[in-house]
Amino acid sequence: MKVLTVFASGGGSNFKAIHHSIVSGEIHGEIALLVSNNPNCGAVKYADEAGITHTIINQSRYPEKKYRDDTMLEILLGIEPDLIILAGYMKKIPDKVVNRFNKMIVNIHPALLPKFGGKGYYGMNVHQAVMNAGEEKSGATVHFVNEEYDKGSILAQEEVIIEPQDTAKSLAEKVLKIEHELYPQVIKAYCEDRIIWKNNQPKIEEVIEN
Ligand code: GRF
DSSP states (O other): OEEEEEEOOSOOHHHHHHHHHHHTTSSOEEEEEEEESOTTSHHHHHHHHHTOOEEEOOTTTSOSHHHHHHHHHHHHHHHOOSEEEESSOOSOOOHHHHHHTTTOEEEEESSOTTTTOSTTOOTHHHHHHHHHTTOSEEEEEEEEOOSSTTOSOEEEEEEEEOOTTOOHHHHHHHHHHHHHHHHHHHHHHHHTTOEEEETTEEEEOOOOOO
């Protein structure tokens, strides 16, 4: 059983999807903690309802950045998570946390990285940029987190086709739907030790059915 920590700032639909997969027995893990910067977000509300421990780390609680970052690291070291899952977390993870948990932090991005990633590409901006570029497809990417926004090694991607009638809003809905399938699948694989690193690139080992 792997120990998981989730970071979320928003609606928390990915957090919920992951938690549902744990409750149904698909993912062999437990969410030890939800970390958020936003005490009023959907993710925190869901954690309350589901009885998941949560903590708020933000500027109003910890005004000094160094102390805030150190507190985050301390909390995580206390939990000893096997995996840190960013699920719509809107803040940058401090370098000291990224370095300490190397290859142990994953994020989901609502586009096909390396396109449409990096600073400023979040929320509807991503989908609007994809539409403006006239792309024929978009999708979701799960990647490991390094010190740069959306630049860590790509672990899994799932595509969606953009139809002529699509808008940024309808595209966002389509992508979010596939995120709810892709992210739990990847976390399931991680919890089953099926992430293999070769030449510094991660790959998911598929289960061979007999
Ligand atoms: C998702 O689109 C995810 O790709 C991005 O933030 C959004 C989070 O949505 N990183 P939710 O809070 O999980 O509903």
